Amino acid sequence: MTESLVLTGAGGFLGWHVRVLARALGFPEPTIVDRATLASPALLADALNGADRVIHIAGINRGEPHKVTAGNVQLAQQLMAGLRACPTPPKTVVFANSIQAGNGTAYGDGKATAAVQLAETTRWLGSTFADVLLPNLFGEHGQPHYNSVIATFCRLLADGGTPQISGDRELDLLHATDAAALLLGTTDAQPTVRRTVQQLADQLERFAATYRTAEIPDLADRFDVRLFNTYRSHLAPAPYGLTRHSDARGSLVETVKVHGGGGQTFCSSTVPGITRGQHFHLAKVERFVVVRGEAEIRLRRVLHDEVLTFRVSGEEPVVVDMPTMWAHDITNVGDSELTTLFWSNDLFDPANPDTYPEPVR
Known part of the structure; x- marks a missing residue:
């Protein structure tokens, strides 16, 4: 333009x-x-x-x-x-x-x-x-x-x-x-x-009651997504702890529970020192969960200066949800490969990705 x-x-x-x-x-x-x-x-x-x-x-x-x-x-x-x-x-x-x-x-x-x-x-x-x-x-x-x-x-x-x-x-x-x-x-x-x-x-x-448990409420249509994002904007961005279920076989952590919908889940690996993200979304609901390695997640509201930084680890998985209209990124700050699970409320559409470049700093 x-x-x-x-x-x-x-x-x-x-x-x-x-x-x-x-x-x-x-x-x-x-x-x-x-x-x-x-x-x-x-x-x-x-x-x-x-x-x-x-x-x-x-x-x-x-x-x-x-x-x-x-x-x-x-x-x-x-x-x-x-x-x-x-x-x-x-x-x-x-x-x-x-x-x-x-x-x-x-x-x-x-x-x-x-x-x-x-x-x-x-x-x-x-x-x-x-x-x-x-x-x-x-x-x-x-x-x-x-x-x-x-x-x-x-x-x-x-x-x-x-x-x-x-x-x-x-x-x-x-x-x-x-x-x-x-x-x-x-x-x-x-x-x-x-x-x-x-x-x-x-x-x-209903949104508030469901989201207090780190679960995603039913987002049936466009209006629901925007109303939910409006509610989320009144919550200070912060990690939400997850419960690890362990037994002799290993452990299990429930990372995303969605009421009435699916969305898209994917994983990425990131080598030490590399940063992913550096963008913002207008409507997409997006969740980060580090499942292996050490990472730093940073967020900044678009057109504002303050940067929020969260240090997260696969040893103690937490949910960090990205607020809409906040630039965000994730950096591998550990010595080994970082594995991160991402979830978004809709399927990725290359023709309309709702992803806009914006450095956090």
């Missing part, structure tokens, strides 16, 4: 998902517009000038009603001021709007007004305007009590609590990576799923 990107709201939940997907698909590193740049028409014009695609995500979701309405309109007006100051306006301006636009709420009214004003400004400038109406979003690393009820439930369950529901209702749901694809223009499909709040709570409770 060679399309130049400019992104507002890059530090938020959806902004992070857009940046991760853009990285996976090979887009150039986007130009990030912070609030200070948004407030300066001259600085903003420099950032926007001649861009192929501008994605406006920055917004206000919570607060006093009049501030929510006015804040979303103001952010759009700041963007418009920068657009008007551009010698060469961007080719496309994309607005991360909401299905709540125009529904009479402070947030919906602010979004609707912003969309109308952005459409008029881009029409006058000759830029293409894409008004993307997004439903309720969920996904990895959402902020509890802010981004979605799913993030709140996941955090409660990760902390050992139980979701509490006050008034059940249906929600139209879209994973943040799918929303990112819409904003980047790589798809026009919106795989929205409808669930009640109670259904979400029940399913997440």
Whole structure:
């Protein structure tokens, strides 16, 4: 991909998902517009000038009603001021709007007004305007009590609590990576799923109960996989000990137990000093278990700096599951050959491997 990107709201939940997907698909590193740049028409014009695609995500979701309405309109007006100051306006301006636009709420009214004003400004400038109406979003690393009820439930369950529901209702749901694809223009499909709040709570409770035992819950479809990965993102990555069953014949360790599905299991051998991996996945659930030798497993959340390191051994096998959108690798740090068992929830498809190069360090 060679399309130049400019992104507002890059530090938020959806902004992070857009940046991760853009990285996976090979887009150039986007130009990030912070609030200070948004407030300066001259600085903003420099950032926007001649861009192929501008994605406006920055917004206000919570607060006093009049501030929510006015804040979303103001952010759009700041963007418009920068657009008007551009010698060469961007080719496309994309607005991360909401299905709540125009529904009479402070947030919906602010979004609707912003969309109308952005459409008029881009029409006058000759830029293409894409008004993307997004439903309720969920996904990895959402902020509890802010981004979605799913993030709140996941955090409660990760902390050992139980979701509490006050008034059940249906929600139209879209994973943040799918929303990112819409904003980047790589798809026009919106795989929205409808669930009640109670259904979400029940399913997440089943996921949590099964996964506490290091077993993989039933992941019947695409939505289940993404919901499970969302739950896993609220758990700190860590090894999970396995029980070794031994007798006179030798020993046995149960490494993967999957409810309602199979996936793919394979083994690798690695000579001393060699590193495997150095990539991340957007959706694949992947498990590492060293069964012979000594290894170091490293993980780093994409677009973050902190690296987690786990020293593991075949003498005391443990499960280490790779979080989605975290770069990871495994290095043989021993003196002999390393044997590692890998499991993933789906069969490897060379045409769509869901594997994106990314060094851990």
